[in-house]
Amino acid sequence: MQAESESSSHARRRVESGQNDTTAQVIAYLGPQGTYGHQVAKRYLSLLPYEIASATRLESCPTISSVLTHRTATHKIVPLENSIHGSVTETLDTLLSSSLSSSSHPSSSSSSSSFPTPPQSSSSNTSKSIGDTLIIGEITLRIQHVLVARKGVSLSDIRWVRSHEQALGQCKRFLNSRIPHAKTQKWASTAGAALSLLDDNENDDLQLEREEGAAICSRAALDEVDGLDIIAEDIQDEPNNYTRFLVLSRHHSISDIHIPQDHHTSPTSFWALETLSDLTCNQTPSSSGPSISIPPLVAVYARPAPPDPTSPNERTPKWFLVEYNGAIKPAPDTKGVYLGVSSWHVQVGDKVQQNGTEKTDADVALVNNHA
Numbered sequence: 001m002q003a004e005s006e007s008s009s010h011a012r013r014r015v016e017s018g019q020n021d022t023t024a025q026v027i028a029y030l031g032p033q034g035t036y037g038h039q040v041a042k043r044y045l046s047l048l049p050y051e052i053a054s055a056t057r058l059e060s061c062p063t064i065s066s067v068l069t070h071r072t073a074t075h076k077i078v079p080l081e082n083s084i085h086g087s088v089t090e091t092l093d094t095l096l097s098s099s100l101s102s103s104s105h106p107s108s109s110s111s112s113s114s115f116p117t118p119p120q121s122s123s124s125n126t127s128k129s130i131g132d133t134l135i136i137g138e139i140t141l142r143i144q145h146v147l148v149a150r151k152g153v154s155l156s157d158i159r160w161v162r163s164h165e166q167a168l169g170q171c172k173r174f175l176n177s178r179i180p181h182a183k184t185q186k187w188a189s190t191a192g193a194a195l196s197l198l199d200d201n202e203n204d205d206l207q208l209e210r211e212e213g214a215a216i217c218s219r220a221a222l223d224e225v226d227g228l229d230i231i232a233e234d235i236q237d238e239p240n241n242y243t244r245f246l247v248l249s250r251h252h253s254i255s256d257i258h259i260p261q262d263h264h265t266s267p268t269s270f271w272a273l274e275t276l277s278d279l280t281c282n283q284t285p286s287s288s289g290p291s292i293s294i295p296p297l298v299a300v301y302a303r304p305a306p307p308d309p310t311s312p313n314e315r316t317p318k319w320f321l322v323e324y325n326g327a328i329k330p331a332p333d334t335k336g337v338y339l340g341v342s343s344w345h346v347q348v349g350d351k352v353q354q355n356g357t358e359k360t361d362a363d364v365a366l367v368n369n370h371a
Ligand SMILES: O=C(O)C(=O)Cc1ccccc1
Pocket: 030, 034, 035, 036, 037, 038, 079, 082, 143, 164, 166, 167, 188, 189, 190, 191, 243
């Protein structure tokens, strides 16, 4: 593992002074090995200073929510959004539900308060955020999917395809045009779906025939298993297909966060909000009405919230994950729950040069093409 000089000496000082117990570092990711999350976790590990990386292990979790609610992980990797299929709903739902609830969010009922003003301690009102971890950075991974099946199975045999719902959504065009009769089945992860094709004892409600099944996963998933072949490659709807993964860490204080060299970007802050009116701040009365200032928004991700039993006829309530430009740290009267600042960004995989023409079905490479 390559150490980065500046950060390594910083880390060494911390290790020597006993500030950090580097023996218990865990990076939790959506497993099993061979998922996209696993690739990102390995990349993140390679960015850590040597002293920290050598005392850090990767830990596979069965679902995205179990990554985020992992009690002891010091680092967590979760997908946030994809350039083709959009938000990763399980990530949003877990971030929002573990941060927001009427009992754990006393400020939600107050009618006016000022928006978070710059910094004090970043952990002051964050105790209910995801296991005391905060967002610290992000890694964007280029995603190229393959279709895999048991050895000897060809595309014309396929009657069902299983994968993570993001992967199924990113390959819709291929699925609809090449195997339109195939049923799709959501699975917890891409690599998990691939592995399941080999499991003869799997309790399968749909009674699916193994020889008629395929899974969408990364090429790397096949490094971990024997018995599967690639039957089509590069099957995502766009060659430029990217997923943005969040990196969360226990090390909240800026002096403890390792910022990979050359990867600084303008910071963005993440907040969980119960209502969009919590966006407003600094409401100062004036002759023309209240002037409302909202920090520059990068994105608002909305998800259904649990229904409110006291007003059953309300429109479906929503919760929001909001991303602001800048490092906006919590103040005591802050509305919403602070989830951290992404202060660095690593891009894995180059952008594909496109000549402006749309990808056709013929561009999808079929391997063992008996279709
Ligand atoms: O299932 C995986 O491999 C994941 O890491 C989740 C995912 C699935 C598809 C695209 C990006 C992330």
